[in-house]
Amino acid sequence: MSTPLENFVEESARLTKPSKIVWCDGSEAENARLAANMLNDGTFIELNQKTYKNSYLHRSNPNDVARTENLTFICTHKKEDAGPTNNWMAPSEAKEKVRPLFAGAMKGRTMYVVPYVMGPATSPYSKVGVEITDSAYVAASMRIMSRMGKAALDRLGDSDNFVPGLHSLGDLNPERRFILHFPEEKLIWSVGSGYGGNALLGKKCLALRIASWMARDQSWMAEHMLILGLEDSSGKVTYMAAAFPSACGKTNLAMMVSALENQGYRVWTVGDDIAWMHVASDGTLRAINPEAGFFGVAPGTNAKTNPNVMTAVNKNTIFTNVAITESREPWWEGIDAAPSDGMINWKGEPWTPGSGPAAQPNSRYTVPALQSPSLSSHWEDPEGVPISALIFGGRRARLAPLVYESNSWQHGVFVGATMASETTAAATGEVGVSRRDPMAMLPFCGYNMADYFGHWLAMGPKLKNPPKIFHVNWFRQDANGKFMWPGYGENVRVLKWMLDRIEGRAAATETPIGNVPTPASLTLDGLSISRDTLDDLLRVDSGDWIAEDEAVGKFFEKFGDRLPAAICQEQKALATRLTRTSVVTK
Numbered sequence: 001m002s003t004p005l006e007n008f009v010e011e012s013a014r015l016t017k018p019s020k021i022v023w024c025d026g027s028e029a030e031n032a033r034l035a036a037n038m039l040n041d042g043t044f045i046e047l048n049q050k051t052y053k054n055s056y057l058h059r060s061n062p063n064d065v066a067r068t069e070n071l072t073f074i075c076t077h078k079k080e081d082a083g084p085t086n087n088w089m090a091p092s093e094a095k096e097k098v099r100p101l102f103a104g105a106m107k108g109r110t111m112y113v114v115p116y117v118m119g120p121a122t123s124p125y126s127k128v129g130v131e132i133t134d135s136a137y138v139a140a141s142m143r144i145m146s147r148m149g150k151a152a153l154d155r156l157g158d159s160d161n162f163v164p165g166l167h168s169l170g171d172l173n174p175e176r177r178f179i180l181h182f183p184e185e186k187l188i189w190s191v192g193s194g195y196g197g198n199a200l201l202g203k204k205c206l207a208l209r210i211a212s213w214m215a216r217d218q219s220w221m222a223e224h225m226l227i228l229g230l231e232d233s234s235g236k237v238t239y240m241a242a243a244f245p246s247a248c249g250k251t252n253l254a255m256m257v258s259a260l261e262n263q264g265y266r267v268w269t270v271g272d273d274i275a276w277m278h279v280a281s282d283g284t285l286r287a288i289n290p291e292a293g294f295f296g297v298a299p300g301t302n303a304k305t306n307p308n309v310m311t312a313v314n315k316n317t318i319f320t321n322v323a324i325t326e327s328r329e330p331w332w333e334g335i336d337a338a339p340s341d342g343m344i345n346w347k348g349e350p351w352t353p354g355s356g357p358a359a360q361p362n363s364r365y366t367v368p369a370l371q372s373p374s375l376s377s378h379w380e381d382p383e384g385v386p387i388s389a390l391i392f393g394g395r396r397a398r399l400a401p402l403v404y405e406s407n408s409w410q411h412g413v414f415v416g417a418t419m420a421s422e423t424t425a426a427a428t429g430e431v432g433v434s435r436r437d438p439m440a441m442l443p444f445c446g447y448n449m450a451d452y453f454g455h456w457l458a459m460g461p462k463l464k465n466p467p468k469i470f471h472v473n474w475f476r477q478d479a480n481g482k483f484m485w486p487g488y489g490e491n492v493r494v495l496k497w498m499l500d501r502i503e504g505r506a507a508a509t510e511t512p513i514g515n516v517p518t519p520a521s522l523t524l525d526g527l528s529i530s531r532d533t534l535d536d537l538l539r540v541d542s543g544d545w546i547a548e549d550e551a552v553g554k555f556f557e558k559f560g561d562r563l564p565a566a567i568c569q570e571q572k573a574l575a576t577r578l579t580r581t582s583v584v585t586k
């Protein structure tokens with residue numbers, strides 16, 4: 001009798017008609033074969049094997065360079081279960097529409113069966129997925145981003161406890177591109193794209209959209225959060241998880257080289273993008289990183305913004321859509337080296353100054369986590385690491401202070417639910433437009449976000465000592481549009497303030513939005529920042545916040561009656577506090 005996995009493979013093969021089926025085992029030999037085949041057919045371009053050993057460049061189709069939210073659907077029986085912030089199709093309609101795009105799609109191509117574990121191989125909190133794909137690039141990338149091959153097959157055995165995902169490049173025409181999630185039956189279909197979040201199905205599709213649905217049903221949390229450990233001068237490590245919308249520097253924060261290393265403060269990386277968190281038997285919130293690698297954005301990455309990743313990417317790395325120098329090294333805007341003569345741009349054309357960006361703005365490196373010098377020795381702990389702080393953040397030029405602390409779990413959930421970030425030119429072409437992005441999950445929540453807020457509210461009381469919830473904004477600007485906070489390694493000073501708050505050591509000023517550091521409570525030695533700038537960084541302008549609270553109210557209206565009452569209460573309570581002007585030092 002066939003196993004559920006064999007049935008899935010047979011059914012998929014009947015539909016897509018590949019000329020060959022390869023079951024991936026995740027071995028070195030298989031990886032070498034995949035790379036050799038891809039070098040042969042032009043999918044991979046060899047990089048300088050002296051300076052970038054075992055590393056390759058891949059160029060995606062120029063029309064296929066980023067996640068496509070407009071083509072991403074949550075397919076639930078009831079539209080309300082997907083909610084007003086997701087694209088929705090009924091499951092039967094979605095399958096009727098998209099099945100023909102899979103029919104015969106793998107004719108003349110190889111079908112790769114990619115079994116993978118999201119999470120440490122032996123963790124009870126990990127999940128098995130199986131991606132069927134006709135892209136060798138996807139198979140090789142999944143090997144970096146997950147525990148792929150034998151580890152997954154061993155864990156799965158003959159069981160049906162896996163999330164099936166069917167992926168085909170199709171004809172790469174955006175008109176025939178669909179990323180479909182069926183959370184009720186835990187199924188993923190993706191066709192027409194070979195890029196990133198659309199195609200590496202373990203990442204955004206399984207680990208966030210499908211997992212968030214499972215987490216709600218099973219009382220855990222699947223979040224778009226980095227996980228880091230902050231080591232103090234005594235060697236004690238305190239773990240924090242942080243959610244920022246895309247393009248706010250999550251990977252850089254997770255891999256930060258601390259500016260306070262001389263005082264014994266160091267940052268250890270557990271994960272850079274996704275956290276799965278559960279309530280442990282002792283009532284603490286514990287987090288695992290479901291991924292095994294980093295799929296980070298290349299432009300802007302350099303020895304200052306992320307020295308650890310610059311060290312990590314010089315071997316076993318797949319670069320996608322970066323430029324290549326004459327000496328066959330990867331290059332992107334913002335890398336340390338100046339552009340050189342003879343560079344080839346991300347489309348494979350000769351690059352000259354003035355001919356546009358050499359690297360695609362969303363170009364990426366895919367690198368094993370194990371290669372980062374900052375990797376925590378606890379990153380694969382099967383039970384996860386205990387989380388003491390949850391951090392929300394966004395890019396706000398005017399509004400939000402450098403950091404504030406919420407008053408309670410419920411208030412913290414409200415802070416997360418009201419997150420917003422202003423767009424950068426690289427992301428959308430429009431600068432400074434504010435986009436609401438609750439918990440940085442707007443593109444990734446697999447169900448109605450009103451219910452998601454309810455799930456967050458319900459998790460707090462299950463925790464014996466809930467993490468403190470903070471909000472940060474590294475991006476506040478002065479009247480001349482200049483960033484007031486230096487960012488990068490200096491952000492550790494803000495993490496240290498959070499740690500001091502957790503341990504009851506740091507002072508704060510109570511404001512209508514939450515508790516803001518007193519200037520003296522921040523560790524600023526060695527940093528040249530004027531008192532005026534610091535006051536501006538920490539300022540809470542009631543007028544601006546009243547306007548913000550009104551915008552929040554408008555955003556919440558779209559959820560109608562489904563919005564939890566506690567969230568409405570928090571919104572009204574904030575409005576009331578904002579009308580008061582008294583400021584009390586604690």
Ligand code: O2Y
Nearest residue numbers: 066067196197198246273295
């Ligand atoms: O554009 C893509 O397909 C990648 S998006 C991405 C990649 C790594 C981590 N986070 C993200 C994101 O958009 O949040």
Ligand code: MN
Nearest residue numbers: 224245246273
């Ligand atoms: Mn992300």
